[in-house]
Amino acid sequence: MRKEIEIFERYLKTKNLNLTKERKLILDQVFSIDGHLEADEIFLRLKKDKKDVSRATVYRTLGLLVDSGLVRKVYLGEDHIHYEHTFGHTHHDHLVCIKCGKVIEFSDKKIERLQAKICQKSRFQEISHTVQIFGYCKDCR
Amino acid sequence: MRKEIEIFERYLKTKNLNLTKERKLILDQVFSIDGHLEADEIFLRLKKDKKDVSRATVYRTLGLLVDSGLVRKVYLGEDHIHYEHTFGHTHHDHLVCIKCGKVIEFSDKKIERLQAKICQKSRFQEISHTVQIFGYCKDCR
DNA sequence: GTTTAGATTGAGACTAAATCTCATAGAGGA
DNA sequence: TCCTCTATGAGATTTAGTCTCAATCTAAAC
Numbered sequence: 001m002r003k004e005i006e007i008f009e010r011y012l013k014t015k016n017l018n019l020t021k022e023r024k025l026i027l028d029q030v031f032s033i034d035g036h037l038e039a040d041e042i043f044l045r046l047k048k049d050k051k052d053v054s055r056a057t058v059y060r061t062l063g064l065l066v067d068s069g070l071v072r073k074v075y076l077g078e079d080h081i082h083y084e085h086t087f088g089h090t091h092h093d094h095l096v097c098i099k100c101g102k103v104i105e106f107s108d109k110k111i112e113r114l115q116a117k118i119c120q121k122s123r124f125q126e127i128s129h130t131v132q133i134f135g136y137c138k139d140c141r
Numbered sequence: 142m143r144k145e146i147e148i149f150e151r152y153l154k155t156k157n158l159n160l161t162k163e164r165k166l167i168l169d170q171v172f173s174i175d176g177h178l179e180a181d182e183i184f185l186r187l188k189k190d191k192k193d194v195s196r197a198t199v200y201r202t203l204g205l206l207v208d209s210g211l212v213r214k215v216y217l218g219e220d221h222i223h224y225e226h227t228f229g230h231t232h233h234d235h236l237v238c239i240k241c242g243k244v245i246e247f248s249d250k251k252i253e254r255l256q257a258k259i260c261q262k263s264r265f266q267e268i269s270h271t272v273q274i275f276g277y278c279k280d281c282r
Numbered sequence: 283g284t285t286t287a288g289a290t291t292g293a294g295a296c297t298a299a300a301t302c303t304c305a306t307a308g309a310g311g312a
Numbered sequence: 313t314c315c316t317c318t319a320t321g322a323g324a325t326t327t328a329g330t331c332t333c334a335a336t337c338t339a340a341a342c
Contacts, residue, residue: 054292075216080328095265104263111255118247123279124236131272138264195321221299
């Protein structure tokens with residue numbers, strides 16, 4: 001059994017929730033997509049596969065996945081939320097091209113350390129962070 | 142005449158647009174609020190002052206203000222966009238408390254420099270960036 | 283195997299943010 | 313003044329996301 005299912009099930013247990021057929025379908029779909037995804041995309045892909053799950057359940061389950069830490073929300077400058085799986089991926093942030101929409105991932109340990117320092121200074125307990133740099137990618141500038 | 146009006150008017154000129162009564166009212170309102178604001182807040186404040194401007198015009202003008210560089214959008218983890226004026230403020234980013242909603246501003250030259258370096262590496266031309274650190278503030282942790 | 287309490291779901295109503303439409307009004311140049 | 317283009321408001325529309333509630337499922341207790 002894949003690791004992310006195990007983690008999800010363990011998380012659900014702690015909340016007295018069950019790993020249902022629908023939740024498993026959504027988890028599978030989420031982890032089958034590499035990169036950034038939208039709630040509605042999950043809904044439509046499942047529909048196409050004739051594995052209908054209601055929109056409400058998709059949103060509910062994505063919430064659970066975020067809470068479990070397997071997935072996180074990212075804001076990419078559009079008018080709706082994107083999700084990405086964090087499990088199996090090292091943490092990273094984003095360069096977002098405001099012309100073609102391309103998203104380039106990057107990560108920088110030094111920036112993370114500086115952020116931690118800032119939190120310390122304000123006695124702020126960091127749970128997560130996102131960095132987005134908006135601009136023009138090398139093909140669009 | 143205040144500097145931000147001048148800048149806005151100059152920007153509008155370059156687009157062959159006019160600084161109308163409504164646009165001025167919205168600009169004034171935006172710059173009278175210190176901190177983060179929402180589109181609807183502007184709409185309601187103007188309504189209260191009996192300076193009715195339609196919602197459509199508020200949204201349209203906020204868009205222009207963002208394009209002009211006087212204002213920027215920020216994502217604070219809620220389900221709608223916030224705005225803040227950049228003119229007259231040094232650039233900063235945000236610590237967002239996920240319990241009480243408080244937003245603490247910070248800025249760090251070292252982080253900015255590292256971000257610039259990352260953009261260089263990808264030949265990415267930065268226009269703007271936002272950093273949000275989500276977690277618990279010192280009163281909520 | 284029954285019972286039972288609580289979890290889960292889907293369908294569709296609902297909400298809220300934001301955008302669009304379009305008729306009317308206004309502004310500015312020739 | 314005329315003409316073109318800009319601007320606005322009212323309200324319809326769109327879209328993401330949430331909520332409701334009746335019906336169903338689950339799992340533990342008996």
